[in-house]
Amino acid sequence: MRILVADDDPQLVRALRITLAAHGYDVIAAPDGASAVSLAASRHPDLVLLDLGMPKLDGVQVIQALRGWTSAPILVVSGRTGSADKVEALDAGADDYVTKPFQIDELLARLRALARRIGDAPESAVVRFGDAVVDLAAHEVTRAGVHVRLTPTEWRMLEFLARHPGTLVTRETLLKEIWASESVGDSGYLRLYVSQLRKKLEPDPAHPRFLLTEAGMGYRLVVDEA
Template sequence: MKLLVADDDPQLVRALRITLASQGYTVVTAADGAEAVRVAASEHPDLVLLDLGMPQVDGLDVIHALRGWMDGPIIVVSGRTGSGDKVDALDAGADDYVTKPFQMDELLARLRALARRTSAAPSEPSVTFGDVAVDLAAHTVVRGGEAVHLTPTEWRMLEFLVRNPGSLVTRQTLLREIWGTDQATDTGYLRLYMSQLRKKLEPDPSHPVHLLTESGMGYRLTP
């Protein structure tokens, strides 16, 4: 896989380039937001690691620009720890959010999980709930006759719930499925992703009838 690392911290970029190259990834880099968009357009990376607070063009604007034509995963790697920043990044189209400082092994695990999900080839039929149709084979979601765009992480969360209709799916199970590690901890990401899915798929996101929360346990999909 080819990865774009976009960050204005040269020491971090150097460390990531060395570590990722040792894991077999091809790495291209950018030191500011404008360069990130240019490099992405010319190099066509499979996945982007992106800082939010970069010169020239802010990371959120970079995400918006990339999502105009790029479907590959985007992982935000940022020192901004506020929940508002995370929500904004996910709303813009990011698939994951890693807070600095981070453990390199956790970042590598998330990269592997995203790579597995992106390259997977499900062969399941369509499943419907309410006015939503989910085609597991084609990786498409249609609501009321209109196509709905999901990020890779949103898709994976919905896919796992769809494959277990009516059953309680625990938070730990979802964390393991999404990030590919038993050591993953719930830092609020699941709630953010579920909120995004409800905005896109529920008639009234504040009063969901299909994507339900089981307090203290996990989530359940009901027809």
């Protein structure tokens, strides 16, 4: 599995290259944000490990650039510990966030968890409900044939529900998957984003048929049978 390490600290990159290679990863490295975007476009990594404070393009700009065309999992590794930095990176499209200094065992565990997601797509990469179509491979949603614009967070929530169609997904699971459990502990975020998704995808948002709330537990996406 190929991993792109983007960080302007050469000593850290060297240590990560040795460690990750020893665990079976094919490592490519970028010393700045612009190089990270260029390498990602030419080498198509399976995973991206990204620092936020890089020259030329900062980490959030890199995430935004990558999310324009790739769904490869992005793990942010940064010395910025504030919740605002974490939320900004996750909202931009990062999948997970680890603060420096970190334990290598934790980093490897996070990478393994992200790697498992790559193989989690359902047999069909297209999920349909009502007049909405979610193309998981293309990262695209249409309704009655018209493109529906979603924010990165709205997309991540819909994508996770679509990858588990008909299944109750608990609030705790969604918080952990979308924002990381240490960043957000309040389900008010979930209600807000589910409400926004219903307005964009439900025929009658006030009486949802597909994006259902399971009181006190979580949410369920009801999809059309194939």
